Amino acid sequence: GPKVLQIPSHQIIDMGQMVTLNCDPVSNHLYFYWYKQILGQQMEFLVNFYNGKVMEKSKLFKDQFSVERPDGSYFTLKIQPTALEDSAVYFCASSLNEQYFGPGTRLTVL
């Protein structure tokens, strides 16, 4: 089936640093998403993105978070500065209707 790629698979950084998570969505998809999942817990919606704009964001999408997809390249989630509670697996997804998920990036903030 359609594949969503995420780079990197793991990232370890010090608290306060900036991190950018990259997502390569399915080529003809129009909607893009980021989700956060802490180990053993629920998948939490962060944000969705369409036509170059954020459509909806949750309370978890703090001011330190930003997303963009410049000129059809990677869909990115940037966290600046990072905090300890940002440690989680971040999943990217894309859709026309049905969502397809990437394998996730495991972010560890020390």
Added chain:
Amino acid sequence: GQQVQQSPASLVLQEGENAELQCNFSTSLNSMQWFYQRPGGSLVSLFYNPSGTKHSGRLTSTTVIKERRSSLHISSSQTTDSGTYLCALEPGYQNFYFGKGTSLTVIP
């Protein structure tokens, strides 16, 4: 509040038994999607099911919009079915909210 309620939270089956997983919604839905989350973490889409019944191999999904519920039936379970099953509600268009999942363990 919690828009998506999944039950049971966990389930243990003997191989060959059937399973019925439930998803109930507190809001109206445009559609919903069932996923399997592997123990390693990645999600596999099982069904995108706005309404009615869909089949895929040993899996059947039934969504009843006016009752705000969806079910996933697994027949003749296998050990490889073990993992977490998630349902996601699409209340509007292209925004999705997840339940907490059902953790399924199939023992030989």
